[in-house]
Amino acid sequence: MIERRTVFKAALAAGAATMAAACTSTSEDGGAQTGGGATTEAPPVAVITAEPAANAKNVPVLQPVTVKVAQGTLTEVKLTNADGKAVEGKLSDDKTTWTSSESLGYDKTYTYTASATGTDGKPVTLTGSFATLKPASTVRVTLNPTDDVTVGVAMPVSVKFTSAVKNKAAVERALKIETSTEVEGSWGWLSDQQVDWRPKEYWPAGTTVKVEAKLYGVDLGGGAYPRADVTTEFKIGRNQVVKIHTPDHRMNVYRNGSLFKSYPCSNGKDADVNLNTPNGTYIIMTKEPSAIFDNARYGYTNVNKKWACRFSNHGEFIHENQDNAANIGRANTSHGCVNLLEADAKNYFDSALIGDPVEITGSRLGPVVTSDVMDWLVSWSAWQAKSAL
Template sequence: MYERRKVFKIALAAGGAVGLVACSGEEVSGSGAPDAQPPKAEITAEPAVDAAEVSVTAPVTVTVAEGSFTEVTLTNSEGGEVRGELNAEKNTWTSAESLGYGQTYTYAAKATGTDGKPVEFTGSFGTLQPAAVIRATLNPIDNAEVGVGMPISVKFDAAVSDRAAAQRALTVETSKEVEGSWAWLSDRQVDWRPREYWPANTEVNVTAKLYGVHYGGGNYGKADVTTKFTIGRNQVVKIHTPDHVMRVYRDGAEHASYPCSNGKDADPNLNTPNGTVIVMTREPTSIFDNERYGYTDVKKKWCCRISNHGEYIHENEENRANIGKKNTSHGCVNLFEKDAKAYFDSALIGDPVEVTGAKADFPTTSAVMDWLLDWETWKSKSAL
């Protein structure tokens, strides 16, 4: 809490005796000068001089009553000046940038009162010192073009205990009207997704004003982060595993279809699970290892990861005999090489992949499980 404000004025000292007025109305002179009046101007500041643990984001103001400023500076511990602006009346100076953690700031102000007398003001205050500062990152990155299922993800380097405080610092602006909500998937990650898939060609601006936000336990945000990205065309993959066909839809109409072999039907552990996931990565080549099932260092082409549970859409010419006929993979969607290349070239990170017909469901332990939750469950994970 700030201390009481201290008001600094320069008072002119009165010297000698004060003149007296006799009963007759005649002035009786003393030996000194006439009484000097103090200046009218008064300078105050917020935060007050000697305040401690001051917020680094609240604006600093220096104000003069009955006068106007001729000079105002606020300097940090290293002597660097803090940017600020005077109002049109030149009676209020307001800082125009955030302060630093654990710094001492010093005021120096001069003003002239309405009586023409000068006044000066000096003093200092200290800003809060966090127990720790926590970095945050935003995804998608700047200028990315992503699919209509892409969530916005804020990830923190350490646990956030005051989730509401962090969430209040997050804003999403869209060029088209979109209903959406934040949901905390862990104490280090909060995602925003629309209720339905994004409208195609939506422009999205995300601002995370996290610098100075108290996450609890004396931990504070390290820096503000922002991103601007674009939603691309509407493309959705639909796979009904018993059909052995992967269908690609554009704007709701079938755009392409490819014969496929999915996860083994008889073993739920090897199914291509039910649920809506997204394309997480596009990898021209990938190495697959699963010692449990007897293979390591298997190289495949045109790979689109759809979960971190192990599922991909990829080329598998070694399984050519079963593609389009039988489900024999260990959970991936196997395509002929030419089809895998065609799909790979058409895909964007964030394209939805909807799987039905399997015995097992996608686990919600995947890194991107946003679309595996219904809307009411998703909203219930908001901290606000």
């Protein structure tokens, strides 16, 4: 009897062990087995993430899109716009990060698809879409001087906007000046729609100037954004400066600091300060072989004069006035312009560049600073104070 009970207990224990083994066990590759022999695979170790995240809204167009993988390497990344066009990007050397290399469009939807292989050899994928910001308005930006021109030594760089700018500091930070010769200068806001850069002193002759206004995607304020970046490259010409001391009735032209030409002239009427040629440093703004002058207040309209070089938006020109020949070189009788004899006006016209400085002294009328070209009418410290930075 004793022996039979011992055999029964051993059999019972063996049966229990067999039941336990049938309920759960571990496979050779580490996967869990359930009753019936089924195996559950361990999840892949690689994890792909993207920035912006899926379904993000109002994404800045300058924000690079990045796709990263942890515990693996990327095998393919595609970023496409709504038309299916691929966005350029670059994979890092270790193949763990992909970064877009071009700006995104305003108010667009983009989709990314990424694949990777984990350190465990298992593949993973990620897909998602996001939408970029929608501007309340887009603004046209222009740069002057334009490409490939040669200008005078007082020419400012001018950036103009078709609507007012509120975030002026952000705009200035997006502007870059590169010169072939080191030049000290500063940006200054002349209005909410115009910022200029001028050198502290006149440009060195022969300087090459490159300007980049990388403004696309910059918030101008109020939901306004520039339509595009703008750039220009131009050259500074020879150093030529016009100097007029109004009581002398002479217009002297200097090249590289030396007297180059001297012309008799008649300036604004001395007797009427409102008609004086105003003091200050101006620039040649336009050159017109033939110009029409109108001023009904002073009794003349549709008057045609030749070889006209505008130097102020207040209304001043250097031009031919053969009708005033009797006073040229003798008396100031114009309405603010600088009158020259026809041959002299043509000779000067042919020598002038847009951006040449015109320095007026001796007048009772002070500088007129209401023009959008008044960069040299304030001191250097006052100009620097016009910067938003």
